Amino acid sequence: MTDPVLSVSGLDVRFATPDGDVHAVKGVSLQVARGETVAIVGESGSGKSQTMMAVMGLLASNGRVAGSARYRDQELVGLPLKRLNTIRGSRITMIFQEPMTSLDPLYRVGRQIAEPLIHHRGLGRRQARARVVELLRLVGIPEPERRVDSYPHELSGGQRQRVMIAMALACEPDVLIADEPTTALDVTIQAQILDLLADLKARLGMAIVFITHDLGIVRRFADRVYVMKSGEVVEEGPVGRLFAAPAHAYTRMLLAAEPTGRKEPPPDTAPVLLEGRNVKVGFRLGGGFLAGPPIEINAVDGVTVRLVRGQTIGIVGESGSGKSTLGRALLRLNHGTGQIRFEHHDISRADRREMRRYRRELQLVFQDPFGSLSPRLTVGQIITEGLLVHEPRLTRADRDRRAVEAMREVGLDPATRNRYPHEFSGGQRQRIAIARAIILKPKVVVLDEPTSALDRSVQKQIVDLLRDLQARHGLSYLFISHDLAVVRALADHILVMKAGRVVEEGPTDAIFDAPRHPYTQALMSAALGHATRPDTAHAAG
């Protein structure tokens, strides 16, 4: 390689913890040439972020770094802070995964973008401001003269990430490190940010280091790829070769981890299980003593859903589209209105006590496998808690037997049932949450983004598990997700939601192959434009 602008060799990162040292990065070496786009790919905990944090001198206070990281001829490891501060933010800049929190909420964005200009370039406030407006225009912020005086909370997530990019470009860096810059954003916004980065790179010619877990982004965006696993680089090479002929087993596993398969629709004779007609959920914002009337917002605005036995309806849409709220309204877990029927019962007006009869047949699995399990109960207790309510006559031994059964069914070792949730990984916890739902032998399960917090390879396992459980027990699913690849693999019918309304619905293939509504089209092109098609990924693996 000619003229590496950033070169890392034998980089080691360790964190001192009460349980001993954690060796997060183990002898990583990588080079970034001038103007090159390098992707570092790996699942959570692979050390991909920590490698770059170490280069930037941003490790947590218990982190220690050894080895070498050079910017041109300058060694960065062990460089005194004063000297390091002349490089970071100026020659090497960084944008982060969390656009919502990476900007200081207490200052106007213009001032924050100006800070590196004033500090590194010695610009005065007025000159800096003019340059900031120019930068905001460059990153596609509308009305930059006005937005320069906005506070971060007045901007959307996508706009905040644009502001971060403006800040990163302010001093015309040689290297831009992007740490999962689109993970926290909706797909259409993701696509915009990626396009912006590609465009800026073409115009300004800096090198980009792209840290991501999303292979679709890598394929579309990067020149070369480093694949990391457990703190080590396991494979490295040009994008084309890596996707066409992955050498390492782990890379092949990552490539094959896109969810695959299709769901056949249930027969036409299948009875209707759960039906909601003209469902509305409104929220009041503001208002109060002497503050005037509150603002009414309809999170779900007249949606009709019909779920038949054995069916999986995928509800897709961006954050704030009302898809989770709809799921809850159908289970009568919020104050939604509209006619809701379960089997032959009208449950629109059932109160909490009447609903209890139906609860065991209408179960819910949440997105966050960390927050939705009580940390103070053992896994066995968590799984069998519903039995205490719905089958109070069971003895302790009966419940234990049922717990063992349910855990086997979701692929967990029943011997672990006396442990606590924090001893399990994210994927295992999601299995626990599923076991808690299916132990009651439900008919309908609402799955609210059950795979969104998980790595791709784990996602695939959960998708397989859900499909398997459905076939075995004839379950019906309402599958809420913004992840179109997962929805495509699991659902046979799709509702596309936007701003509380269904803009399009139909069989999965029809929606994916020939979306009619412009919003669906935008969603599809944004998601599939950079996501590996399941079939091709499979062929590659």
Add this chain to the structure above:
Amino acid sequence: MLSYILRRFLGAIPTLFVIITASFFMMRAAPGGPFNLDRPLDPTVMANLNRVFHLDEPLFTQYLRYLRNLLAGDFGPSFIYRDFSVGDLFANGLPVSIQLGGGAIALALLVGVTAGVYAALRQNSFADYFVVATASIGTTIPTFVVAPILSLVFGVWLGWLPAGGWGDGAIANKILPIVTLALPQIAVIARLTRGATIEALRSDHVRTARAYGLPARSVVITHTLRASILPVISYLGPAAAALVTGSVVVETIFGIPGIGRFFVQSALNRDYTLVMGTVVVIAIFVVIFNLIVDLLYAWLDPRVRLD
């Protein structure tokens, strides 16, 4: 902004009304009266006194009379300090208490915030442990222990400062009472600041500031200090109201003519008007300081909207 302040004051009126009403009737429900002394008074004298002070009227009539007078700015006569009206007592004592309380707040903020930030920047170092330990001790030692010790050491042994007395408000006389009042506040503020600073230093936007090569000083002063004092501001609202309305212990030990001593004396002596006056003054201060806190908070944190 102005309309917000106006609305807040209007909103405070019902609050004050409830406080006044509740304290009026609770106070009168307690047994005894201002003229029940150790040596019983002659019944005729007692009846005369009660008539002069309208204590012979039905309770509700007295309540209405009190409200009417209060609206006209008249707190009524003190039953115990016979030569003074309650208004006079506050006019003399309140400035003294406000000077001491204000001085204590300023001192507590200066020392507490500095110590808290310093400790946070050197988390888990000796300096940090020292600040945390001192702050813990500071919150546990009561003022009635600190005040005599300070008076003894600096007033009597070293002779640097007056051991007590107001001295017509000479600065030397204010130092020890102010320090005594400030010490427990310093402890609380240092702990709050330390916690908030540590949290702010861990936040993503501070990582951003560091990633952009800003010097350590500007990272701390620009990007953490504001966040660090937000919880202190919240705490200071009620605390400041308590400070400027005086302290029984400090005023008694240092012999200072503030209004703090009225709390206890008036309650024990059933000096009805003075009890009510104290309640009203404290309630007004609480309302005002809470408003100031909210305004300050909104000024420091643009995410908070007042309207």
